[in-house]
Amino acid sequence: MTTPLPLPLLEVRNLRVQFPTRRGLLTAVDDISLSIAPGEVLGVVGESGAGKSLTGAAIIGLLEPPGRIASGEILLNGRRIDNLSPEEFRKIRGREIGAIFQDPLTSLNPLYTIGRQITETILTHLDVSPAEAKKRAIDLLNEVGIPAADKRIDHYPHQFSGGMRQRVVISLALAAQPKLIIADEPTTALDVSIQAQIITLLKKLCREHGTSIMLVTHDMGVIAETADRVAVMYAGRIVEIGPVAEVIHNPQHPYTVGLMGAIPDLTKEVERLTQIDGSMPRLNAIPSGCAFNPRCTRKVEVGSRCTTERPGLLPAGKTQAACWLYANDGANDGANNPANHNVNAPQTVAV
Amino acid sequence: MKLTSLLITILAACAAGSPLASADAKTLRYATQDEPQTLDPHSANLAVTNRLLSNIYEGLVFRDKDWKIVPWLATSWTQPDARTWRFKLRPNIKFHDGSTFSADDVVFSVERALHQFSQLKVSVQGVERARKVDELTVDLIMREPNPVLLKHLVFFRIMSKSWAEKNKATIPQNYRDKEETFSSRNANGTGPFMVKERQADVRTVIVENKNWWNRNSPERGNVTQVELLPISSRPTRLAALISGEVQFVNDPPAQDIARLKATKNVKVVEGLEARVQYLVFDTMRDELLYSDVKGKNPWKDLRVRQAVAHAIDVEAIKQKSMRGLSVPTGTILTIFDQGYSKDADTRLKYDQGRARQLLKEAGYANGFSVTLDCGNNAPAVDICPAVTAMLNQVGIRVTANIMTIPNFFPKLQRADTSFYLLSWTSPTSDALYTLQSLLYTHSSAAGAGGAAGDNNYGRYSNKELDKLIDQFKVELDMKKRDALIRDALLLINREMPIVPLHRQIIPWAMSAKPGSNVTAAFPPNGTPYFFRFNIK
């Protein structure tokens, strides 16, 4: 606590995203809290359906109806944005929070040149002339490594390869110089050989621009390479959050342990990859208590509490994990302790 | 760019094009159910065709407003001997194409009207040939005397010989086989109107003939152009009248008369039309067509024909199908016709029991099936199903076959029918035309000058009736003549080759809107003579 606390760029408090369906209300994101510091890269991992993409969509205000934010707050630079009017939120999108989606092949409108799509974004947010916007667009394309950008600017998306297109997408996301980029599986659809290039590019650009990234992926390899911290999601909840190296090499939550065990690590000699039995519960059948408890191999160590009481994030090693294993004597309060909202802030971890 | 110039063109044209008609041009738009079919003056003897052509072609004589025969293209006539009529022609008459009317044209037109393809042989009833005496004198040589020749000549239409020759239209269009000739699409008469535009099925436009010889007639009205628009759909036709798009409808459906009378800016002129609706049996064939009776023809049995007459409730038809606009009748002649006889105007009583009884006696206790052919024109289209139902009720299993006019008439003309419903009006207002056309033994012999049985599609043949007709045809004493006609009518009533139903009243409906207020008199033949129309 020696240095003054930098204000987190993004702060998510007790976010809950729900879908009304005919079988009742489904909670896809359940009471999660996290924050991202300026310039920081936060990785969010989890299986598909864990709620990570929805978290991203909620932050950028693009939850598809009937999905909606049921409770919680989202703060950007200390200003609450989840309750903004659609028009105000629109002004934030692109300008303060950018986004990159999974598939570069489908992220670009096939009927317009990429130049038009970039300048359009610039002109929407920045008060510049069209000529200036075009110049910026060419600069951006140069910056993301597109050769002969001044010519390519008039090409249509289908004239670019997949990797090139993702570069275009990145340039689009950065076009209005946002402070935060939500990158939702930005490399999943790409060739393995290109994935690394893109990740490197993304990281480099963000460092240069001082942009924070929320990197949503199921690929631990990408996280390991890119993220500063990582949040592991399971069934709509964050089960563990902490510095990336810690989470990877010294995971605390049994789920994270299982997840990491499933990743081949070339640097270590491991006899065999472990695998977690069973699968993530469906949203309408989330068990009470800890959502992971039916699959958890260490449930017996805790006892019935795992099935009755939901664990909050508890300090565990150098990370925080939502697991009763880390409840100290008086840690019963973990579940209801509002204090753990700030325990996951990076600075406290650093303490 | 192109679009703009197009728009400008359109706007300019709109601005320039709207006020067309000069102040005194009076256009009468006239909607009627059926297409006039042809412009050939001698081709088809159909009411719809005659209605149009009477305004374009003229004859030697005509009828005035009071229906009296008056000189027309002929100024006077004499009968030098029993077989000859001599006509003095009106000088300085021009055809529409500018050629001068002369005796040659009359001679030519007589020949043409007598041609085998002509359906208007009856318009020169009894004439054997015509002979030119000088440029303006013509003799009609009679094969037999015709005391009412003038009445026939009223609708004998004269066309230009030179024009016909030039355009290879010297013989009438063969209407039955749907032939198409120059004269079926073009016309060149001497009448008050000439054809300006003819689009079959779409419109026929006739405009006033500025050189018409009779322009100073006190009867002349002010119509300068008539657009004839065939609108087959009854509601559409009526809608057009009510909305003021057309000013004249000559065949408003009976059910709409009441409403039309109550409609503002529309008036109804009720004439008494000399048109009789009647049923005809095929009495020729030995085996009935379109029937389940094999090997014989029930219609040949008088009792069966009488059964039909007994089965028809003509009062119900009057009340429902005709909405009161008909006069039930027991004879084919009307009170307008020379020779009409009250004694013959009797109907067999409506009596289903009697009808069944007669059928039983004739050996058709279980009835038989037959097809009734009808046109789809009003009011036949309403009467046909009604008659069908009534006959079914006494056991004759009639099926109605309602056809469009261009299919219906050729079918009749081929005598390809067992039983049909038709209407008839005598343009001559004389018994001869009617009886001879409808009931005289049919003869297809060409050039015999006979209109014998021209419209006798049931092919009824009765020597006794033929004899009576032959007799009164040449009887010059009108009293004796009427007596002969009466005998013939009574014979027909006894023999019942046809069943007359009623005389229909089909009024004209026309605009009464100021500015397009039409006034016209309703002649007994229901033909609109447009030169007598006024629009104010």
Place this chain on the structure above:
Amino acid sequence: MLAFIIRRLLQSILVMLTVGFIAFSLFNFVGDPVSLMLPPEATQADREDVRKALGLDQPFYVQFGTFLVNAAQGNFGISLRLGRPVSQLLVERLPATLELAMTAAVFGLLVGIPMGVYTALKRDKWTSKVLLTGSLVGVSLPNFLIGIFLILIFAVWLGWLPSFGRGETKMIGFWSTGFLTTEGLKAIILPAITLGFYPITLIMRLVRAEMLEVLRTDYIKFARARGLTNNAVHFGHALKNTLVPVITITGLQLGAIIAFAIITETVFQWPGMGLLFIQAVQFADIPVMAAYLCLIGFIFVVVNLIVDLLYFAVDPRLRVERSGAGGGH
């Protein structure tokens, strides 16, 4: 691009050959042309003469060839009903039908597209639901009923618009147009609405479906994520992508519109080809039926070609792939 057009042209020719074959079959297998042309009294010798004169003694392919040559020159023989050359009749009637069909199509687009866009963008609003259900009613209302009711309301009750015919027409060459007179313009309104009713509902539903599809795409999501305004997203991005398939279907619909004109023309006594055709069917006037068939086929082929070219203009993917330029890196 040239290759593409040539391929399309070849396809079109194939279609026209097929249609021509059907029309030819109509002539030859359905009605014996000889008996159609001669009066019943004709002798056997007459028949043989006509047969020879018509070339009916020739082998099948020669006859077909002759028919095609004649058809290509617009010679379809004489109408059995009206006794006039069919081609002449069609040329007279063609402008009326085309003007009506075009007006209806334009009307359908002008009303259908905005309604489709509206119902897609405001899919949960009650107005959208009303419009959607209303469009079902529109599809369920037979064309002739609509015409009858329109006549009743606008011609008879209100007396605003004519109930039949084309009003006054002007000739521009062989083309008679009703667009140049106020009367003509007024006369086309009711028939065009009647005829446009079905296209409106169809285009509206089509646009809605396509638009919803497009709105689900990633590039729309991405466009939103870039903070573009709703207008830019909806009308700049979504609409243009929506219209690409809409163009095709609308083009194809033009054929349907021309065919449905048969009904509209009957109700409104509109002097077009449809009225001619329906009468031809009633009177078994084979030459008119065959010629109409060929003409509709021809119009379809032309419209298809135009649609393809439009597609080309709208969708850059086609343009470039076909010309072989560009391509991926």
Place this chain on the structure above:
Amino acid sequence: MNDTFKRMRESDLWYSFKRHPLVIVAAAAALICILGALFAPWLAPHNPFDLKTLNLLDAFTPPAWTSAGKAQFFLGTDDQGRDILSTIMHGSRVSLTVGICAVALSMVIGITLGLLSGYLGGALDSFIMRVADVQLSFPAILIALLIDGVARVVMGKDGHDDVAVYVLIFAIAASGWVQYARTVRGSTLVERNKEYVQAARVIGRKPLAIMFSHVLPNVMGPVLVLATLHVGSAIITEATLSFLGVGVPPTQPSLGTLIRIGNDFLFSGEWWITVFPGVMLVILVLSINILGDWLRDALNPKLR
């Protein structure tokens, strides 16, 4: 597995059905119409086609609830004294028969051709698909008109009247098979290369028959939707043809014929002659269309 999936889907359908009141109303309306039409000879108060029972003096009786109405003619009578309610019931019978038979025939033709086309491929496939393309350019109504016109020429008017209904069914069916063929063909192409087909071939069984039993369940959904909507449009096509006077003969009037007859009395105040058959037609087609529309949405996984 397949079975449970099916059951779930069915239950989904049922659930969706229950949630749409409009659809329930439409289903009820369609059911009533169909039952009324099916049992018309027993349910209808009169037999309007027994000419022996008609009385012209009953003609133009207005509906029963008006002052001039008669109790035995609930919806009034037409120009020939026929009971409108009865003519409507019999008329819907004709309309529905033509509509359903035409669609059934269409389906048989379309499914067979689609299967053959997809399975055999090659020249046959391209031939069938080209024909389909050409035919698609000719709207149903035009094809039906053409077939009807040809039938008139071939049979003459009198012969034609007897078989008019069959001609009509065939005409409408012939104009509607393309969509079924395309749907089935697509599905067949997918199935063709699956292992069980190859296996069937190896063990000498008829792959076509096996495929058919596999393809059919896959396309049942879309085909059902097509068929439902097609019934609606087939009924309209029939009504239109009859209205134009080239459909069924007036001796067995369909709804279209009734409307055409009534149309003549539109201005004379006897509105019931045309309005009731018209309303009936719209209700029938509308309820079928609502059902078809709902079915399409309900079976479309994208919209759920």
